[in-house]
Amino acid sequence: MEAEAAKFIGAGIATFGMAGAALGVANIFGNFLSGALRNPSAAPSQFGNLIFGFAVTEALGIFSFLVALILLFVA
Numbered sequence: 001m002e003a004e005a006a007k008f009i010g011a012g013i014a015t016f017g018m019a020g021a022a023l024g025v026a027n028i029f030g031n032f033l034s035g036a037l038r039n040p041s042a043a044p045s046q047f048g049n050l051i052f053g054f055a056v057t058e059a060l061g062i063f064s065f066l067v068a069l070i071l072l073f074v075a
Helices: 003-014 016-038 040-073
Strands: none
Touching: 003 016, 003 040, 016 040
């Protein structure tokens, strides 16, 4: 296998992290919505946790995209 082909395969595998981040964000918002509909009075107090979970999950997705770009253009 050539080194160029290995770089493309590695970058493709690294992008699976973005799919995981998308599933994580959907899970976070879905669970928040479910809990907010069950107990609307507690929803405002959990909004900070929702935003923090969203930010961390998106950061992991962006990190996996960065790894893919590093594999393609730097390595």
